[in-house]
Amino acid sequence: MAYKIAIIVGSLREGSLNRKVARSICGIRGDNLDCSMIEIGDLPLYNQDLDADPPEQWVRVRDQVRAADGVLFVSPEYNRGVPGVLKNAIDVGSRPYGQSVFDKKPAAIVTASPGSIGGFGSNHQIRQACVFLNMPVMQQPEAYLGHVSEDSFDGSGCLKDGPLKELVATLAHAFHDWVDMIIRSRAALAEDAAHSAQQKKAEKEHA
Numbered sequence: 001m002a003y004k005i006a007i008i009v010g011s012l013r014e015g016s017l018n019r020k021v022a023r024s025i026c027g028i029r030g031d032n033l034d035c036s037m038i039e040i041g042d043l044p045l046y047n048q049d050l051d052a053d054p055p056e057q058w059v060r061v062r063d064q065v066r067a068a069d070g071v072l073f074v075s076p077e078y079n080r081g082v083p084g085v086l087k088n089a090i091d092v093g094s095r096p097y098g099q100s101v102f103d104k105k106p107a108a109i110v111t112a113s114p115g116s117i118g119g120f121g122s123n124h125q126i127r128q129a130c131v132f133l134n135m136p137v138m139q140q141p142e143a144y145l146g147h148v149s150e151d152s153f154d155g156s157g158c159l160k161d162g163p164l165k166e167l168v169a170t171l172a173h174a175f176h177d178w179v180d181m182i183i184r185s186r187a188a189l190a191e192d193a194a195h196s197a198q199q200k201k202a203e204k205e206h207a
């Protein structure tokens with residue numbers, strides 16, 4: 001079964017390295033991850049005053065994330081933190097209060113940078129938001145992809161063979177397994193709960 005994955009990329013740059021990494025993850029697990037890129041560049045800045053009559057772009061993004069089985073964040077680091085455009089998308093999806101489209105969605109976070117620490121700061125700021133948003137976030141493998149450059153990709157934008165591609169492949173497989181484990185565990189728990197509710201009802205009827 002292919003899981004629907006909403007991919008949110010924290011860079012709007014046309015030649016974004018992070019977007020290429022995101023595409024590579026989809027390519028590697030295309031059999032089991034049905035990936036859609038969620039475009040966030042046109043989202044008006046979050047403003048709580050607009051919650052009663054939200055802009056259509058907010059509604060579109062909220063619907064797209066709601067329809068997904070899991071969320072994959074792939075982002076650069078800006079000034080040791082999460083790029084504003086991604087933080088805005090997270091804020092938009094998290095509201096109105098109590099109606100967050102991120103709630104309970106399994107997630108993974110990948111950060112890529114030409115720098116040596118691979119967007120560590122940004123990665124953990126995104127993780128912090130995910131914890132608050134009640135998203136089970138994949139712990140391993142951690143994905144701080146450092147020293148990523150144009151040279152990491154071939155002419156069609158795919159990762160060239162090498163350690164980076166191997167790490168990304170490990171990650172893509174682990175993310176599939178993470179989403180699978182969470183979705184199947186929830187289904188099993190729901191089945192158990194339905195079964196025990198039925199048993200209790202039957203016991204009451206025969207009491």
Ligand SMILES: Cc1cc2nc3c(=O)[nH]c(=O)nc-3n(C[C@H](O)[C@H](O)[C@H](O)COP(=O)(O)O)c2cc1C
Nearest residue numbers: 011013016017018019076077078079080113114115
């Ligand atoms: C505003 C800004 C801030 C940046 N800050 C960092 C940073 O803190 N750490 C880092 O590793 N790279 C930083 N960079 C460099 C980015 O990692 C690099 O431009 C990268 O290619 C951006 O990702 P993208 O290719 O997906 O657009 C920064 C770039 C910009 C434009």
